[in-house]
Amino acid sequence: MLDQLQALQATALDEVRAAVDVAALDVVQSAFLGKKGQVQQVLRTIGKLDPKERGPVGRAANEAKQAIEAALEARKAELLAAADANLAETEWVDATLPPPAGSRASGRGGSIHPITALVRDMEDVFLSMGFETLDGPWVEDDHHNFGALNIPPDHPARDMQDTYWLTDGNLLRTHTSPVQVRAMETRKPPIRAVCLGRIFRNEELDATHENTFHQCEGFFVDRDVSVGHMIYVLESLLHEIIGPDVKVRLRPSYFPFVEPGFEMDVTFRGDWMELLGCGMVHPYVLEAGGIDPNEYSGFAFGMGIDRLVMVRHGVEDIRHLMSGDLRFMSQFTGGLEG
Ligand code: PHE
Numbered sequence: 001m002l003d004q005l006q007a008l009q010a011t012a013l014d015e016v017r018a019a020v021d022v023a024a025l026d027v028v029q030s031a032f033l034g035k036k037g038q039v040q041q042v043l044r045t046i047g048k049l050d051p052k053e054r055g056p057v058g059r060a061a062n063e064a065k066q067a068i069e070a071a072l073e074a075r076k077a078e079l080l081a082a083a084d085a086n087l088a089e090t091e092w093v094d095a096t097l098p099p100p101a102g103s104r105a106s107g108r109g110g111s112i113h114p115i116t117a118l119v120r121d122m123e124d125v126f127l128s129m130g131f132e133t134l135d136g137p138w139v140e141d142d143h144h145n146f147g148a149l150n151i152p153p154d155h156p157a158r159d160m161q162d163t164y165w166l167t168d169g170n171l172l173r174t175h176t177s178p179v180q181v182r183a184m185e186t187r188k189p190p191i192r193a194v195c196l197g198r199i200f201r202n203e204e205l206d207a208t209h210e211n212t213f214h215q216c217e218g219f220f221v222d223r224d225v226s227v228g229h230m231i232y233v234l235e236s237l238l239h240e241i242i243g244p245d246v247k248v249r250l251r252p253s254y255f256p257f258v259e260p261g262f263e264m265d266v267t268f269r270g271d272w273m274e275l276l277g278c279g280m281v282h283p284y285v286l287e288a289g290g291i292d293p294n295e296y297s298g299f300a301f302g303m304g305i306d307r308l309v310m311v312r313h314g315v316e317d318i319r320h321l322m323s324g325d326l327r328f329m330s331q332f333t334g335g336l337e338g
Helices: 002-018 022-033 038-048 051-085 114-128 178-186 227-241 283-288 305-313 326-335
Strands: 191-200 212-222 248-253 258-268 271-281 297-304
Touching: 002 022, 002 038, 002 051, 022 038, 022 051, 038 051, 114 191, 114 212, 114 227, 114 305, 178 191, 178 212, 178 283, 212 227, 212 305, 227 248, 227 258, 227 271, 227 297, 248 271, 271 283, 271 305, 297 305
Parallel strands: none
Antiparallel strands: 191 212, 212 297, 248 258, 258 271, 271 297
């Protein structure tokens, strides 16, 4: 009986060593240690043995059991460590594979936000006209958002109603115009740049007012830049974005950072629609940016992006745009890029 146990233990240890994965180990475990396993079968016969033999056989059976258990544990740890080491080979995914056909149409895939889609379209047009795209911080200081843009301390744009002031005296930018100043500070003319980004105003919310929206700022500073250049650039942009038949007109208007200043209207559904502010960069603003107004001139314009998105897609409430509501977003799966 003791020989039989020894042979059984030796076979079990061989099989443990030969197991190539955790599933194979489980098979070995139940074959030897399970309820109907071989060690159990030996233990069950102990009662029939001569009383003198029972003690040594029982002890030997328990030792065999412990030896097999220890071997199983050790081999299991070994196999798991090996599997971990091979993870890079066994668990890799090809991140460059296209998504399964139909996944977007079925709504399971993501979609490009209509604001992002328009921003990309506009950036493409600007890039084709030789403009570069710039970014600026959302948290601005008083100087870049107001002071350097010739907005005096008592200007209504600084009113507590409009501006989100932070406790440290900084603010959330209320327009993209500070990017003009930052560009002038760090570059030399010619500067041809646009900034399409998020802006913030402390608005009373309704269907046409959000506190977080988007603007497209553009500016061109060089020698002899004129209003004619500005009209050409804006007309080219609007032809691409709205359509080739769109007509534009300029009305005199006032912004502290341009002189002269205008508003541009476009034809929309048989009527004029107010679209953007623009003008020739004010000499004070050029100076604040470190550019000599006697040598250089420039134009600048700023327009709301959300409004254009609403017109483009017939969205009736601006608050849908930043709501993050998938029921709203799922309408725009058609506007996806390939
Ligand atoms: N910054 C202005 C606004 O927020 C828009 C503007 C930009 C007007 C550049 C003129 C020139 O309304």
